[in-house]
Amino acid sequence: MDxxxxxxxxxxxRRGVEEAIRRAALLGLLPEGSRVPAARELAAExxxxxxxxxxxIDDLVADGLLVTRPRTGTFVARTPTAMDEPATASMPHxxxxxxxxxxPETGSFPIARWTSAARKAAVAAFATAPTDDDxxxxxxxxxxxxxxxxxxRGVETSPASIVVSAGYRSASTVLAAALRSLGxxxxxxxxxxxxxxxxxxxxxGLHVIDLPVDNSGAQTSLLHGDTxxxxxxPAHQFPLGGALDAQRRREVVTWADRTDGFVVEDDxxxxxxxxxxxxxxxxxxxxxxxxxAGSVSKTLDTRLRLGWLALxxxxxxxxxxxxxxxxxxxxxxxxxxxxxxxxxxxxxxHVRRQxxxxxxxxxxxxxxxxxxxxxxxxIPAGLQxxxxxxxxxxxxxxxxxxxxxxxxxxxxxxxYARQPGNAPAAVIGFATPSRGxxxxxxxxxxxxxx
Numbered sequence: 001m002d003x004x005x006x007x008x009x010x011x012x013x014r015r016g017v018e019e020a021i022r023r024a025a026l027l028g029l030l031p032e033g034s035r036v037p038a039a040r041e042l043a044a045e046x047x048x049x050x051x052x053x054x055x056x057i058d059d060l061v062a063d064g065l066l067v068t069r070p071r072t073g074t075f076v077a078r079t080p081t082a083m084d085e086p087a088t089a090s091m092p093h094x095x096x097x098x099x100x101x102x103x104p105e106t107g108s109f110p111i112a113r114w115t116s117a118a119r120k121a122a123v124a125a126f127a128t129a130p131t132d133d134d135x136x137x138x139x140x141x142x143x144x145x146x147x148x149x150x151x152x153r154g155v156e157t158s159p160a161s162i163v164v165s166a167g168y169r170s171a172s173t174v175l176a177a178a179l180r181s182l183g184x185x186x187x188x189x190x191x192x193x194x195x196x197x198x199x200x201x202x203x204x205g206l207h208v209i210d211l212p213v214d215n216s217g218a219q220t221s222l223l224h225g226d227t228x229x230x231x232x233x234p235a236h237q238f239p240l241g242g243a244l245d246a247q248r249r250r251e252v253v254t255w256a257d258r259t260d261g262f263v264v265e266d267d268x269x270x271x272x273x274x275x276x277x278x279x280x281x282x283x284x285x286x287x288x289x290x291x292x293a294g295s296v297s298k299t300l301d302t303r304l305r306l307g308w309l310a311l312x313x314x315x316x317x318x319x320x321x322x323x324x325x326x327x328x329x330x331x332x333x334x335x336x337x338x339x340x341x342x343x344x345x346x347x348x349x350h351v352r353r354q355x356x357x358x359x360x361x362x363x364x365x366x367x368x369x370x371x372x373x374x375x376x377x378x379i380p381a382g383l384q385x386x387x388x389x390x391x392x393x394x395x396x397x398x399x400x401x402x403x404x405x406x407x408x409x410x411x412x413x414x415x416y417a418r419q420p421g422n423a424p425a426a427v428i429g430f431a432t433p434s435r436g437x438x439x440x441x442x443x444x445x446x447x448x449x450x
Contacts, residue, residue, distance in 0.1 A: 005020040005021070005024060005042065005045055005046055006020060006046075007020055007046050007047075007048070008020075013048050013049075013052050014052050014055050014056050014059075015056075015439070016046075016048075017042070017046060017048060017052060017053055017056035018056045018059055018060055018435075018436065020046065021036065021042075021056070021057075021060060021065075021066075022060070022065065022080055022436070025065065025076050025079060025080050026079070026080045028079075030076050031076065031079070032076050032077070032078055032079045033075060033076060034075065034076050035073050035074070035075050036057070036066060036073070036074040036075065036076065038073070039053040039054050039057065057074055059435040059436070060435075061074070062105065062107050062108045062357075062434070062435055063106075063107040063434045063435055063436050064077060064078065064107040064111070064434075065077060065078060065080065067111065067112055068112065069112065096407040096437070096440075097407045097408045097409070097433065097437060097440055097441035097444050097445075098409055098429075098432050098433055098437075098441070099408065099409065099410040099428050099429050099430065099432060099433065099441055099445060100402075100409060100410055100411055100429045100432055101239065101383065101384035101410075101411060101427045101428065101429035101432070102238075102297075102298075102302070102383070102384065102429060103302055103383070103429060103431065103432045104297075104298055104299065104300065104301060104302070104354065104383065104431055104432075105354065105357065105358075105431050105432065105433070105434065105435070106432060106433060106434040106437075107434045107435070108354060108357075109300060109301050110300075110346065110350050113341065113346045113350070114300075114337060114341070117337045117338075117340035117341045117344065117346065118333065118337045118340075120336075120340050121333055121336035121337040121339070121340050122333060124140070124336050125332050125333055125336055133324070133328075133329045133332075134320060134324070135163070135320040135321060135322075135323040135324035135329060136162070136163050136164065136316075136320045136323075137162070137163060137164025137165075137308070137329065137330060137335055138164065138332060138335040138336055138339060139159060140335075140336060140339045141164060141335040141336065141338060141339040141342075142159040142160075142162040142164065142308075143159045143339075144338075144339045144342040144343050145159075145162055145308055145310075145339075145342070146158050146159050146161075146162060146310075147342075148342050148347070148348070149281075149292070149294070149310060151348075152270075152271055152278075152348070152351075153267060153270055153271070153278070153280065153281040153292075153294075154280030154281055154284045155281050155283050155284060155292050155310055156283065156284055156287045157283075157287070157292070157310040157311075160316065161310055161311050161312075161313060161316055162308055162309065162310050162311070163308065163309045163311060163316065163319050163320055163323060164306070164307070164308050164329075164330050164335060165295075165306075165307045165308060165309060165323065165327070165330065166305045166306065166307070166327055166330050167295050167297060167302075167304075167305040167306060167307045168194075168266060168268065168293055168295050168297065168307050169196075169197075169200060170305070170307070170327055171293050171295075171307050171308075171309050172197065172200045172201065172231075172264075172293075173200050173203075173204070173326060173327075174309075174319055174322045174323050174326055174327065175264065175291065175293075175309065175319060175322075176200060176201045176203070176204035176206060177204045177322045177325075177326060178315065178318040178319045178321075178322040179204075179206075179228070179229060179262065179315075179318075180204045180205050180206055181318060181322070182315075182318060183228075184206060184228035184229055184262075185206060185207060185228060186206060186207045186208075186209065186226055186227045186228050186229070187201045187206045187207070187208050187209070187227070187228065187229040187230075187231060188208075188209050188210075188211040188222075188223060188227045188229065188230045188231070189201065189208055189209075189210065189211060189231045190211050190213050190218050190231065190232060190233065190237065191210035191211060191212060191213065191417060191418045191419055192213065192239055192240065192413065192416035192417040192418070192422065193231075193233075193238065193239075193416060193418075194238060194266075194416070195415060195416060197231070198210075198418060201229075201231070206228075206229070209227065210418055210419055211223070211230065211232075212419075213237055213240055213242070214242075215240075215242050215377075216242065216244070216245040216247075216248060217232075217234065217237055217242050217243060217244030217245060217248055218230070218232050218234075218237070218244060218248065218252075219248075220244075220248045220251040220252040220255065221248075221251060223252065223255045223261075225258075225259050227259070227261060228259075228261050228262065229261060229262050229263075229264060230252060230255070230256070230261065230262075230263050230264070231263075231264040231266065232244065232252070232263060232264065232265060232266065232282070233265075233266045233267075233268060234249065234265055234267075234281075234282045235267055235269075235270040235273070235278065235279060235281070235282075235381070236268075236269055236270065236272075236273075236378075236379065236381045236382045237378075238266075238268060238382075238384075238416075239384065239386065239411075239413060239416045239427045240377070240378060240386055241376075241377060241378020241379060241381075241382070241384070241385055241386045242377075242378055242379060243279065243379050243381075244282070249282055249285065250285075252282075253282070253285050253286045253289065253290075256286060256289035256290070257286065257289060261289070262289060262290070262291055262312070262315075263282065263286075263289060263290045263291065264290075264291045264293060265281060265282045265283055265290050265291065265292050265293060266293050267281055267292060267293065267294050268294075268295070268297070268298055269298045269381070269382040269383055270294075271299065271351050271355065272298070272354070272355050272358055272381055272382050272383065273379075273380070273381045274355070274358070274359035274362055274380040274381060275379070275380045275381075278381075283310060287312065288312045288313070288314075289312065290312075291309060291310070291311055291312065291315065292309065292310035292311075293307065293308070293309055294307060294308055294310075295307030295308070296338060298382075298383055299347070299350070299351055299354065300338075300350075304334060304338075305330075306330055306331075306334055306335065306338060354431075357435075358382075358383060358430070358431050359380070361430045361431065361438060362380050362385065362430060364430075364438075364439075364442055365385060365428065365430045365442060365445075366380075366385075368442050368443075368445070368446045369387055369446070369449070371446070372446050372449045372450050374387055374388055374389075374449050375388075377425075382431075383429060383430070383431035383432075384427055384428055384429045384430065384431070385427075385428050385430060386413065386425050386426075386427060386428075387425060387426045387427075387428050387445075387449070388423060388424065388425050389412075389424045389425055389426050389449075390424065391424045393424070393426075393448070393449075394412050394413070394414065394424035394425070394426070397411075397412035397414060397415070400415060401413075401414050401415020401416070402415070403426060405448050406444070407444060408441065408444045408445060408448060410426050410427065410428055410429065410445075411426065411427045411429075412424075412425070412426060412427070413425040413426065413427055415427070428445065430442075
């Protein structure tokens with residue numbers, strides 16, 4: 001082996017292997033494009049188990065520093081830069097330790113697998129004559145989604161009942177317009193919830209009422225006959241972190257049946273449950289009353305802007321027409337790329353890898369917060385957790401609910417609440433940092449909490 005590596009004895013072995021490879025790349029001993037020695041060779045050189053080296057390499061691939069090429073080996077994808085090191089004096093206010101919620105792990109995007117799938121998608125997209133987009137989206141993607149959603153979330157749907165959207169906000173805009181055109185006048189939306197979600201529905205001409213949330217999820221007993229639509233996050237409420245309990249699941253389905261109302265189920269991170277198998281989607285209980293909404297924003301990347309609605313049969317045509325009118329559809333190439341990822345099994349393998357990583361991170365955060373005397377609230381799931389705060393700490397948030405202390409940045413619960421009354425808390429996005437930055441981010445958070 002031409003390159004000599006050495007472990008820092010102060011670090012855990014896996015982290016030490018990561019830093020040894022990172023240091024070799026930074027010093028030019030492993031220049032960009034060069035092949036990284038095989039895991040067996042590195043293990044012998046460093047005196048650690050081969051599995052430790054494999055795990056460290058996987059972390060560096062997720063960080064984007066390395067790239068794995070099938071049947072060829074692992075290579076240096078880029079030279080480490082200041083982005084991989086502590087913030088410098090030239091950028092004194094740039095937050096390096098990002099714990100803002102709602103984002104998947106930085107560097108986890110499966111670039112090699114996406115590129116391979118995109119090549120196949122490009123052939124499929126451009127090898128045939130173009131066809132008119134009817135607003136529903138690619139039939140290939142809808143076919144793959146119907147099968148995947150049945151396997152992963154228990155959704156009862158078919159390709160004909162799915163409409164592809166440009167992400168959840170776009171889907172909400174289209175859905176609000178379609179339901180308003182069918183005579184809906186009032187929507188109940190969880191509070192707290194995704195910022196600006198209420199404005200998307202009110203912009204369509206609907207009256208929006210706040211639906212309070214407690215430890216058992218949305219207070220569905222407050223729904224009444226004047227309400228036409230209830231917008232919920234049943235599997236993992238955002239941002240409080242609870243789940244809609246069994247009694248309230250039955251209650252909201254009964255309400256929808258009795259009033260001919262619709263439930264919009266935002267299943268934004270339903271694949272990521274850590275203590276048990278994910279509960280099946282609410283949609284399965286009432287496919288003709290529940291509109292299921294999903295996207296790749298939490299599994300792949302928020303910037304892809306690709307999602308879907310699994311609709312009751314009577315809503316397919318109005319939503320398809322509204323999609324054409326308001327958005328013009330979604331990039332065909334992206335649709336076919338995601339379809340290929342699902343067809344090949346790579347999408348589900350990626351989800352499983354990320355579920356294991358996020359479960360590990362949740363455990364680390366839970367332990368750290370407990371040791372600091374501030375236990376987490378909510379179920380072990382998703383990409384974020386709620387950490388109660390003293391009012392003096394929450395008051396550090398700016399007018400947008402952003403808390404920034406030195407290199408650490410996160411969000412206050414107040415950013416997501418439309419009505420006052422919630423106990424002070426921070427919404428910690430434990431999925432967001434890269435694997436290299438995660439330990440430092442949690443250490444900084446604990447210091448701040450103490």
